[in-house]
Amino acid sequence: MRILVIEDDQKLAALIARALVRDQHSVDVFHDGESGLAAALNGASDVAIIDWMLPGRDGPSICRGIRAARLRTAVLLLTARGQVEDRVAGLDAGADDYLTKPFALEELQARVRALSRRFQPELESDGEMRAGPIVLDTRAHTARVGTTALDLTATEWDLLELFVRHRGQALSREQILSAVWSYDRDVQAGMVDLYVSYLRRKLNAAEGDPGRLIQTVRGVGYRFDPAA
Numbered sequence: 001m002r003i004l005v006i007e008d009d010q011k012l013a014a015l016i017a018r019a020l021v022r023d024q025h026s027v028d029v030f031h032d033g034e035s036g037l038a039a040a041l042n043g044a045s046d047v048a049i050i051d052w053m054l055p056g057r058d059g060p061s062i063c064r065g066i067r068a069a070r071l072r073t074a075v076l077l078l079t080a081r082g083q084v085e086d087r088v089a090g091l092d093a094g095a096d097d098y099l100t101k102p103f104a105l106e107e108l109q110a111r112v113r114a115l116s117r118r119f120q121p122e123l124e125s126d127g128e129m130r131a132g133p134i135v136l137d138t139r140a141h142t143a144r145v146g147t148t149a150l151d152l153t154a155t156e157w158d159l160l161e162l163f164v165r166h167r168g169q170a171l172s173r174e175q176i177l178s179a180v181w182s183y184d185r186d187v188q189a190g191m192v193d194l195y196v197s198y199l200r201r202k203l204n205a206a207e208g209d210p211g212r213l214i215q216t217v218r219g220v221g222y223r224f225d226p227a228a
Contacts, residue, residue, distance in 0.1 A: 001025050001026070001046040001047060001112075001116055002025070002026045002027075002028070002044055002045050002046050002179070003020050003025045003026065003027050003028070003045060003046065003047045003048070003049065003112065004027075004028050004030070004036070004039055004040055004045040004047070004048040004049070004073075005017055005020075005027060005028070005029045005030070005048075005049045006029075006030050006031075006032075006033070006036030006039075006040075006048065006049070006050045006051060006054060006059070006062065007029070007031065007049070007050075007051045007054075007078065008031045008032060008051060008053070008054050008055055009051070010031060013029050013031065014029075015105065016049065016105070016108065017029050019105045019108070019109055020109070020112065023109060023112075025112075028045070031055075032054055032055045032056045032057075033054040033055060033056040033057025033058060033059075033061065033062060034056040034057050035056075036050065036054065036057075036062060037057055037061075037062045037065050040062060040065065040066050040071070040073065041065065041066070041069055041071070042174070042175050042178045042179070044162075044175060044178050044179035045073050046073065046074065046116060046165075047073065047074045047075075047076065047112055047115050047116060048062075048066065048073050048074070048075050048076070049076045049078060049108070049112070050062050050063065050075060050076070050077055050078065050095075051077075051078045051079070052077060052078065052079035052080075052081060052090065053079070053080075059077050059078070059079070059090070059093075059095075060077070060089065060090055060093035060094075060095075061093075063075050063077065063090070063093040063094035063095050064093050064094055066094060067093075067094035070169070071169070072165075072166065072169070074096050074097075074115040074116070075094060075095045075096050075097075076095070076096065076097045076098075076099060076108075076111055076112065076115060077090045077093075077095035077097070077098050077099070078099050078101060078103075079098070079099075079100060079101065080100070080101045081100070096115060097111055097114075097115060099111060127139035127140075129161075129164050129165070131164045131167050131213075131224070131226040132210065132213060132226030133145050133146055133206075133207075133208055133210050133226075134160070134164065134203075134210060134213070134226070136157075136160065136161055136164055138161075141154075141157060143157060143160060145203065145206035145207065145208070145210050146206070146207060146208075148206045148207060150202055150203070150206065151202065152199075152202060153198075155180065155181075155195060156195060156198060156199050156202065158179075158180045159176070159180050159195055159196070159199055160199060162176065162179050162180060163214060163222070163224035164224065164226075166224070167224050167225070167226055168223065168224070168225060169223065169224075170217045170220050170221060170222070170223045171220075171221050171222055171223065172220055172221040173189040173192045173193070173221045174189065174221075175221065176192045176221060176222070177189060177191070177192060180192075180195075192221070192222075196214060196222060199211070199214065200214055213225055213226055
């Protein structure tokens with residue numbers, strides 16, 4: 001999964017990041033509320049681990065921003081506050097889980113695994129994700145429409161996976177660039193349009209013309225609608 005860590009204690013943030021990378025997750029780390037919220041609103045994170053007390057903007061405020069944007073990102077709130085009213089305030093702000101400091105890294109890792117299961121119900125026990133006629137096998141890294149296999153490049157597969165995971169959500173070109181081409185800062189927004197056209201063409205070669213499921217959202221980017 002792609003995990004966002006927003007924690008101003010740089011030593012603790014590094015410990016969390018190393019533990020999650022050992023679990024084979026991709027981790028982005030920010031140390032203040034403003035840059036953390038901007039990263040969260042990219043919509044590319046499956047789970048966000050957010051400290052309550054942050055410079056610039058606190059954790060509950062970031063939670064509310066994520067929920068206002070209707071993102072599917074699961075949120076784990078970290079805090080030294082252990083009172084019941086504080087836990088209630090964090091959950092009411094939009095957090096999905098709550099972990100009181102100090103904590104064991106093993107418990108954090110277990111809670112992340114639990115959140116991933118809760119917020120990725122489309123991932124079946126056989127490692128497949130299904131959205132309308134499209135099936136992605138996350139273990140074999142293959143895709144098909146019904147029984148018809150799709151011959152996708154690695155980038156096309158990553159793009160289709162992003163759409164399937166964020167079905168129904170309008171994704172900007174910047175969000176797509178961040179999620180699919182995060183390693184390459186030289187890639188321009190026009191590359192998104194090019195690869196969407198490649199992906200649509202390959203999808204439309206299958207029965208039912210499923211390329212129509214990738215819809216253009218004027219002035220924003222694209223939305224994947226499996227019911228279209």
